């Protein structure tokens with residue numbers, strides 16, 4: 001028996017591989033790396049600013065399905081295709097965390113699924129369930 005709960009929501013894009021949109025256990029929610037895919041259209045917007053916005057909106061949707069919000073985020077990881085996009089990504093990212101921002105790591109990677117420019121994953125506090 002496991003206390004692991006799978007997070008699943010139509011408000012974020014479905015996984016593009018064998019992983020859950022997120023998981024939840026012991027008061028924490030783990031949001032998989034969110035690609036900047038619009039969950040309604042399946043489209044990826046142009047440019048790192050729009051892509052950062054979409055990825056973070058998808059993170060928020062996954063966390064909402066776990067009863068958590070962006071205020072509950074403890075740690076994120078941002079994967080960037082090009083570290084030159086760091087300032088543009090930061091400008092959008094900051095609007096999602098207007099209060100105390102969470103811990104974060106930003107990593108430049110050679111390539112991301114769907115050849116997107118950015119992907120964001122998150123760990124957040126969530127309501128205790130399944131214990």
Ligand SMILES: C=C(N)C(=O)O
Pocket residue numbers: 016017019032033034035113119
């Ligand atoms: C997009 C992902 N989170 C993945 O492929 O793991």
